[in-house]
Amino acid sequence: MTPPEDTPSGQTASGPAVLAVSARPEVLKKRADFLRAARARYRPGPGFVLQARQRAPGEEASGIRVGFTCSKKVGNAIARNRAKRRLREIARLVLPEAGRDGWDYVLIGRKNDTATRDFAALQDDLRTALAQIHG
RNA sequence: GCGGAGGGCCGGAUGGCCGCGCGUCCCGCAAGGGAUGCGAGGAAAGUCCGGACUCCCUGAAGCAGCGGUGCCGGGUAACGCCCGGGCGGGCUUUGCCGGGAAAACCCGGCGGACAACCCGACGGAUAGCGCCACAGAGAACAGACUGCCCCUGCACGCAGGGGUGAGGGUGAAACGGUGCGGUAAGAGCGCACCGCGCCCCUGGCAACAGGGGUGGCACGGCAAGCCCCACCGGGAGCAAUGCCGAAUAGGGAUCUCACGGGGACUUCCCCAGGGCCGCUUCAGCCCCGAGAUCCGGGUUGGCAGCCAGACCCGCCGGGCAACCGGCGGGCCAGAGGAAUGGUCAUCGAACCGCAGGUCACGGCCUGCGGGGAACAGAAUCCGGCUUACAGGCCCUCCGCGCAC
């Protein structure tokens, strides 16, 4: 049923560059990475806030890295988890196609909008926000 | 059927597509890939109790101290939890007295009965200490402001002496309560009922209950004030702790206390002294080392702890019950910047609107449309408690009515 051209396993290694980009984005875990991203580029959107930076030379050069932040302002643990999961999902769907190699991204949840905004709109938000933050 | 009360269970469903974590199996040298199974809660929450499990402290006994618990019996690994019982209170009903009202009835005091059910930090106030403001004469070995009664005196309304503690007033509380008798006035002064203390008998494992006798009231409240009695408890906590790897070091400086006597071959023994639990006693261990302070080095990371257990389900047996025992079956989250999801479709409870029907007017029934699920997310694990929670289902008990 799925079109044969985008088989995810990249049968017989059609190109090494494709493999590097389509690999799953690494998750940011260190506090220092979050702080560096916050000091770089910043773009608020209707469902979330996007922060991004291009990694400096000396750090790991290839791969997309992404982190998620939902503070207590978002709500209780249920609301925070739900917001984080939706952010993770749009990152998984959008970043391999629209993200840039060698960049770090941080998605920050909003109080009610992240959990309730239409899912397709949320994906479009990320695409336009990425386009603007790169330029 | 109507009314009242208590308890238990569940707490959105199905499917498609795309994902995440862990286990097992297969393929692969490896990176990785494939298949398959499982994957949040009744509270996962608050962190309020109790344990398991680790590390720390020389052990035991006693004492002291600190903290906790508190009717009795049982359950349990344990508990401040649970079950059963007792007692007290509530709810309900009723008698007497006083007050209000035309009456039904209402309020206050004293007493009796009381189904289910609800509430109770429910040991001790004659072990001791302390406190009880204001008001009031008097607030805890009683005492006497106004009164009441008797006697004496006289300038006839007061003074003095005595009796009394019933009435008034104050207060949260006034040294048994209510009623009758009694008296100069009164009073447990006498009597009945109730309360209280002491003694005896009966029932009960016990808390306690019932009965009889006796006293004539001597015993106010507060222990969620100190305290007494009984019982329990060492301290810290999985960010505990252990291992691996990396790095650094097997440190340095200063100060203090000890290095005693005898035998012997320096190793050993004896004596004395010192040290090790808050104290004492006993035992043990240590004394060519010990202790204190400061400086220097490290704290990114991996693994274990970390999921088979006071576990879950069914049947049988014991017990009023909590619960216990036996047999059979099952495997039921293990993340770690933290997985357990995202999205779509169908169905859908509460609730809202409209129309119709019915009516003892509060509602109920039917149809159509809208609507789209409460509180809430494991973090070492169990047993409880507490708190939050839309709605639904089931069971039990009591009273009344109807039928049999």
Place this chain on the structure above:
RNA sequence: GACCCCGUGGCUCAACUGGAUAGAGCAAUCCCCUCCUAAGGGAUAGGUUGCAGGUUCAAGUCCUGCCGGGGUCG
């Protein structure tokens, strides 16, 4: 996650061993003084003592449960 502490007007603090009107300073409002302002003087208002129960005759104080805020530990 585990453990610990705190909570009184807008702010900073009091209130003894439970005892009756919860007090003081700053800030606020009004008035006086001054040509005006500041300073000074006078007056006024402002409090469910974080919330809810309980013990007691009586609770800011004692006890229990919630709520909110802060801190420590690798």
